[in-house]
Amino acid sequence: MLLEFKTKNYKSFADEMDFMMSPAPKQKGLDYSIQTTKIGSKTYRSLCSAVVYGANASGKTNIIGALDTMKAIVMRGNIKNFDAPSSLNAASSMLELIPNCNTSSVPVSFSIKFIENGLLIEYSITADLGDFLQKDHTRKILEEKLSVNEKIIFSRTDKLEITLPACVKNLLNSNIKSISQQMRDIAENSLNDDELFLNNGFKNVFSKQLVALILGWFEKKLMVVIRSDRLRIMQKFPDAKENTVYVEKTLNDASKIFGINSNDLGYKTASDGDDAELCSIFKDKKATIPAEMFESYGTVRFVNEFPLVLNALKNGGTLVVDEFDASIHPMALMNLINIFHNDEINVNKAQLIFNTHNPIFLNASLFRRDEIKFVERDDNTNNSIHYALSDFKTADGIRSGEDYMKNYFVNRYGAIKDVDFSGLIAQIIKEKEVQRSE
Numbered sequence: 001m002l003l004e005f006k007t008k009n010y011k012s013f014a015d016e017m018d019f020m021m022s023p024a025p026k027q028k029g030l031d032y033s034i035q036t037t038k039i040g041s042k043t044y045r046s047l048c049s050a051v052v053y054g055a056n057a058s059g060k061t062n063i064i065g066a067l068d069t070m071k072a073i074v075m076r077g078n079i080k081n082f083d084a085p086s087s088l089n090a091a092s093s094m095l096e097l098i099p100n101c102n103t104s105s106v107p108v109s110f111s112i113k114f115i116e117n118g119l120l121i122e123y124s125i126t127a128d129l130g131d132f133l134q135k136d137h138t139r140k141i142l143e144e145k146l147s148v149n150e151k152i153i154f155s156r157t158d159k160l161e162i163t164l165p166a167c168v169k170n171l172l173n174s175n176i177k178s179i180s181q182q183m184r185d186i187a188e189n190s191l192n193d194d195e196l197f198l199n200n201g202f203k204n205v206f207s208k209q210l211v212a213l214i215l216g217w218f219e220k221k222l223m224v225v226i227r228s229d230r231l232r233i234m235q236k237f238p239d240a241k242e243n244t245v246y247v248e249k250t251l252n253d254a255s256k257i258f259g260i261n262s263n264d265l266g267y268k269t270a271s272d273g274d275d276a277e278l279c280s281i282f283k284d285k286k287a288t289i290p291a292e293m294f295e296s297y298g299t300v301r302f303v304n305e306f307p308l309v310l311n312a313l314k315n316g317g318t319l320v321v322d323e324f325d326a327s328i329h330p331m332a333l334m335n336l337i338n339i340f341h342n343d344e345i346n347v348n349k350a351q352l353i354f355n356t357h358n359p360i361f362l363n364a365s366l367f368r369r370d371e372i373k374f375v376e377r378d379d380n381t382n383n384s385i386h387y388a389l390s391d392f393k394t395a396d397g398i399r400s401g402e403d404y405m406k407n408y409f410v411n412r413y414g415a416i417k418d419v420d421f422s423g424l425i426a427q428i429i430k431e432k433e434v435q436r437s438e
Contacts, residue, residue: 001035001046001349002222002318006111006124007066011091012059012377012384014100016109019063021047021351024370024390033341033368035349037115039149044115047371048340052355053362053408054375055417059384060355061226063375064322065089068224069098070110070125075218077199078192079127079139089226095139101132102382107142114318116217119167122147123214125196140193146202148210156197160188164206171209221317223308225324244269245281245288251306258302258332261295265303278303298327309336309352316348324354325361334366362404372404374415389413 072092082093091097111124130137151165190201203211247266262280370390
């Protein structure tokens with residue numbers, strides 16, 4: 001369960017960007033959107049969804065990209081470039097794309113707070129990656145911190161500090177009763193400028209279980225999708241026969257509710273044993289063809305996104321999607337959003353975060369004010385800022401029951417840009433007419 005994500009000097013976010021999934025103070029209404037978890041004597045609350053608005057090139061995707069990049073760095077365990085990109089976010093593997101192009105010699109930072117397996121985890125990294133596009137820079141981790149249940153586990157700056165509070169006692173490596181000087185020496189000797197202490201020295205010397213828990217959350221619970229229009233869920237079937245069609249009942253039933261043009265949808269195995277291909281099935285014709293040749297684009301988009309939605313709901317994951325709603329009817333999307341808001345169905349405390357241009361979600365009966373986020377980019381500096389509708393006070397005229405959509409289009413919230421191509425097109429046509437007359 002994600003509570004907070006911060007980043008600084010990531011692409012258009014030169015200043016620190018704080019993406020909060022904890023409810024804003026004094027916000028009321030839609031309490032079913034609030035998830036609660038008790039850890040010891042403290043209760044932590046989180047939002048089950050968030051929707052992000054902003055003009056084209058405002059920086060909306062950079063929020064999702066920053067999450068994806070932190071995930072990639074944590075899973076790799078270092079701040080080196082990665083030759084085999086794992087996503088369409090190039091910055092996650094080519095780290096010289098991260099620093100803001102208008103700043104110089106400013107460190108990049110990521111910080112995340114989440115709850116997993118009854119523990120409150122806070123982890124942060126600050127690194128010197130050089131300047132934008134500076135490939136030959138000698139990279140260095142300047143700071144790395146891990147806290148559990150608000151107790152510092154380790155802090156790495158110019159020196160390494162380690163404590164092992166009671167909250168992680170059951171997760172320590174065998175035979176560790178206390179921290180000996182020999183352990184400290186081994187841990188310090190394991191430090192490399194471009195490697196995370198979490199994945200290396202801390203894991204090997206102190207706690208494989210805690211590191212496995214943290215990496216497991218990043219790998220399986222934090223699901224980040226860049227360019228969802230290019231998302232393709234690949235299926236493999238063990239011991240599958242060549243050119244055989246497999247129908248997954250759950251996905252097929254969901255597709256029929258959404259609307260398909262064929263009798264069924266399934267996956268057809270290739271003769272060379274590669275990933276199976278999504279196909280439309282025609283029972284009367286006893287034939288199959290690739291689904292993208294027959295089904296609507298929206299249907300194919302839905303079929304590729306639905307397994308991720310289902311996985312998040314089943315496992316209590318946080319699904320973060322770039323342009324989640326493109327080509328899918330708003331009524332279908334609102335139903336999915338309402339499922340995340342339904343605490344009788346969403347029993348595992350899953351979360352859905354997505355950016356959009358569709359104003360239909362600017363609705364006080366669908367989202368709380370702290371669930372509606374904005375990103376705005378300064379035309380002079382090209383830097384982005386992020387804020388929530390709940391940041392506007394009632395003194396600014398923002399009250400419960402307001403028409404959020406109307407207010408957004410009259411620019412009361414910002415994060416919108418007046419776009420007018422008429423002057424440019426008129427000039428082009430005029431120049432063309434002048435050329436014809438000569």
